[in-house]
Amino acid sequence: MMTPLRMLLLDRRTNADIIIDTLRQAGFVPAWQCVQTESDYLAHLRDSIEMIVAAYALPQLPALRALELLRERGLDIPLIIIADRLREDQVVAGLKQGAADYVVKQRLERLGPAVSQALRDKMQSHGEPERPDKAEALRASEGRLQLLIAKNVDGVVVINRHGVIRFANPAAEKLFARPAMELVGEPFGFPMVVGETTELDIVRRGSNLVVAEMRVVETEWEGEAAYLASLRDISERKRAEEMLRQQGEQLRQARNMETVGQLAGGMAHEFNNLLTAILGYSDLLQKYLANMAHLHGYAKQISDVAHQAASLVQQLLAFARQQVLKPQILNCNNIVHETQDMLRSSLGDQIELINHLEPHLGLIEADPIQLQQVLLNLLVNARDAMPEGGKLRVSTANVDLNERHQERYLNAPPGTYMRLTVSDTGEGMEPDVMSRLFEPFFTTKEVGKGMGLGLAVVYGIVQQNRGDIEIRSAPAAGTTVHIYLPHVARASEPVALPKPAAEAPSGSETVLLVEDDHIVRLLIRSTLELKGYDVLDAADAEEAIRLCEQRDASIDLLVTDVVMPGMNGPALAAHLTSFYPEMRALLISGYSLDNLRTNAAADAAIAFLSKPFTMDELADRVRVVLDNSPADV
Structure with a gap:
């Protein structure tokens, strides 16, 4: 049986059809008018209207204002509020001003039953000689409020003026991890500020911490003034924000x-x-x-x-990741043993050295001298953090960094890694010190006991070897440093490097020297000439090319700086091979060749000598380059 219903709808036109269709499916035949302004509302408001359905936040006519106008006109027409979400402060405000019910848009199927109940309540009140007394009305209002908040996904508790909990919904039981029968009658224990959103930490049994967002509104409960607190678990959000x-x-x-x-x-x-x-x-x-x-x-x-x-x-170049690398396939356990043997005597009797080394540790590719420098710096720092003695633990392990770990280790893509860990039981560090750990020349040690380059060097070396570093520390809780370096699939055969001559090498070949620093150029020329070489020199690539164009005889070796104005050293070496296909090349630079090598130089016969070098090292390297094939240099 269909029930006729004369009603006003206070909502946007775009929502009207959905609301009316919902009422028709519930068995009503609405005769309705949709209004959005106060003037239209007053123009259509009369005794013949049986029901008003109002959007809570209609811009020009909010539901609470519609209720106020109803009271001013002295009209007894049920008004049901529709809102986007269930908020306790809205529910309390609406029910206190006389709303018949409160329906959330996501559960619009409740609208039909709510309308039916509101119409029955009106008929019962009209059938009695007198209106229900205030106590009965209050109990009915509280009953509706309890029904609504019991279904809320947020925790809701009602607290009396003395700070004692009088009601807790199922979501609050879950939030506090305690049944309502235990919560009711206990002090709430948190400060409440009406109308403001605050955060509080709820410590559950077992020291499990939950962070909740709380909003408090005033209400009435069992005839007394009270507070209604809405609690939302925001622990995951806080963890995400912290991450x-x-x-x-x-x-x-x-x-x-x-x-x-x-x-x-x-x-x-x-x-x-x-x-x-x-x-x-x-x-x-x-x-x-x-x-x-x-x-x-x-x-x-x-x-x-x-x-x-x-x-x-x-050390500065190590921090800047511009050191010349000599990587090898190696087992980090061997580096640990070698480094500890070097340092053991300086640890003293008060420090207990404990190793936990993975026997089947995966291989890595790294410069062994650099890796030893990393471990040495970490061991020295750990020793200095324990002036009164303690335990120094060194461990290695195979670890798999998955996508979850990738969010934490910004520079370490997913994959398998060797993890080197050094931990101490020393003084630990404050957060402000932790934030500056990798700054070069930052140190907390006394003057003369450290330059503040140790961890800066560690950071640079680890980054240059495609790894990552993690440090955990707290005051009086010691420090733990994790170094992650990627695994390599298999070991390679060691390459035998050519050995320089035992005696001071000399020669008679022709050398083209290109160096933009006048002092260095003069020094290298003098040294090579003393060794018997015929030396041509130029200040830049343009001058060197011009010399070659004007020369008929061959040139045996190009010695060139890498970073120069105009064309750089590797590009010059590649260009000059068109004049002298058999010419060898030796690059010299204060930078790492990995940072400077260009595509043009990839096929050139190029060796490298890093600055600074002694003149004997230069003479040795020149002789090696001239006497060996490019592949052996």
């Missing part, structure tokens, strides 16, 4: 490190030019002053200090 924050911080730090690394690399290159000249000329002085012990000692001290400076520059 995003950490990733943003990692990205910011990586970009800062990249910038500082570029600056350090550029400075190191310039220093290498200076150190090449200092080392070279001090070597020459020592040769010429061999019979003058006093002056020879001065020259030797210059050379020693220059070597110390060169070591510092190499």
Whole structure:
């Protein structure tokens, strides 16, 4: 049986058809008018209207305003609120102002039953001689409120003015991990601010922490003023926000490190030019002053200090990921044993060294000297963090970094890795120190006990070897450092490097020297000429090409700097092979060849010598390049 229904619909036209169709499916035959403004609403408002269905947030005519106008007119017409979502503050506000019911759009099938119940309630009230008293109306309102909040997915608790819980819905039971019968009668225990959204930490049994978002509104409960608190579990959201924050911080730090690394690399290159000249000329002085012990000692001290400076520059290049790599297929366990043997005596009796090394550790490809430097720096840092002694643990393991780990380790794509771990039971670090760990020259050690390059060097070496690093620490909780380096499929045969001649090598070949630094160029020319070579020199590639075009005789070896104005060294080497197909090439630079090699140089017969170098190292390398085939250099 279909029931006629005279009604007003306070909503947008686009929603009207869905609401009316829902009522028809529920057995009603609506005679309806859709209005959106207060003036239209008042124009159509009369006693003959049996039902009003109002959108809670209609811009020009909100449902609460429609209820207020009903009261002002003294009309007894049921009004049902429709809203996008169930919010307790809206429910309470609507029911307190006289709304018959509250329906969520996602459950619009409740509208028909709600209309039927509202019509029955109106008929019963009209059939009695007097209107229901306030207590009965309040109980009915509370009953509807309990029904609504019991079905809410958010936790809802009602708290009296004394801060005691009077009601908890099923979602609140799940949130607190306690049944409602335990919650009711207990103090709520959290500060409440009406009308504001706050966050609170709920500690469940077993110390399980849940982060909840709470919104509080005033209400009435069992005839007394009370508070209604809506609690939403936002633990997953907070974890996601924290992960995003950490990733943003990692990205910011990586970009800062990249910038500082570029600056350090550029400075190191310039220093290498200076150190090449200092080392070279001090070597020459020592040769010429061999019979003058006093002056020879001065020259030797210059050379020693220059070597110390060169070591510092190499650390800067390691941080900048521009060191010259000599990678090998190796087992990290061997590096651990060798490095610990070097350091064991300096650890002292108060530090207990504990190893947990994976016997079937996967192989990696890395520069063994660099990897030893990484482990040495980590072991020294761990030792210094335990002045009163403690436990220093070193472990290796095979790990599989999947997609989940990839979100955490920004530079480590999914795959299998060797993990090297160094942990101590020392002082640990504060968060502000952790945020600056990889900055070059940042140190917490006393003056003279460290330059602050140790972890910066570790960071650079690990990144240059396609790995990643993770550090965990807290005050008084020690520090753990994880190094991840990718596995390689199989070991390769060791390559036998050509050995330089035992005696100081010399020669009579023709060498073309191209170097834009005048001091370095003059030094290298003097050294090679003293060894018997015929040397042509040029300040840049353009001058070198012009010399070759004007020369009929062959050139045996090109010695060229890599970074020069105009055409660079590798491009020049590739270009000159058109003039001298048999010419060999030796690149010299303060940068790593990996950072400088170009496609044009890929097929050229190129060897490499990194600055700074001594003059004997230069003579040895020149002889090796001239005496061996390009594949053996």
